[in-house]
Amino acid sequence: MSIAHSFRVLTLCGSLRNASSNRGLLAIAQRVAPPALLLEPFAMERLPYYNLDLDQPGSEPDVVLEWRNRVTAADAVLIATPEYNGSLPAVLKNAIDWATRPPGQHVFAGKVVTVMSSGGGGGGAKALGYLNGVLPFFGNTAVTEPAIELKKGAEFLQADGGCSDPSVEPSVRDRLANLLAALEAR
């Protein structure tokens, strides 16, 4: 039986390692998502580094056009990312840079965006703070509750979504319910 999804959610993982706990957060999200949300991943590491010489109308790399089309087709973006040196991992910053050019007519505007983090000792708070601070500038609505800032998440969360902390799955479920509510309210 096919499920009628109402909203498309692009999912992005800021960690490239196979055993990533942030990949685990996305695996949990896939498991508990309301039926109205269709979660679809994009592998950001396929993108070249942002370069305005490449970003010329009509001659952008195919993968950049694919990325921008995927963002355009999505109603929402779900990001799970670690914090690297008090900021974003380069692969995530690079993908955002591609999605937010050219200024004033880029494809990232108008998306509902929700960000969660499995970080180090700080739970990824600086990465979350940066993203949630800059999203309104890009024209996005940010869904931030309940907070999901896992301190040393890699110690208890596996990439397949296995997790020894019983509070994580309910938080992800509630966050996706809030994401759906924000999408329905638009």
Ligand SMILES: Cc1cc2nc3c(=O)[nH]c(=O)nc-3n(C[C@H](O)[C@H](O)[C@H](O)COP(=O)(O)O)c2cc1C
């Ligand atoms: C280059 C690098 C820089 C890091 N910088 C920070 C940091 O500034 N703050 C923090 O809380 N954790 C930091 N960490 C730790 C990661 O956030 C942590 O290992 C995280 O759980 C990794 O996510 P993953 O399991 O999805 O790979 C850093 C890790 C790396 C590899």
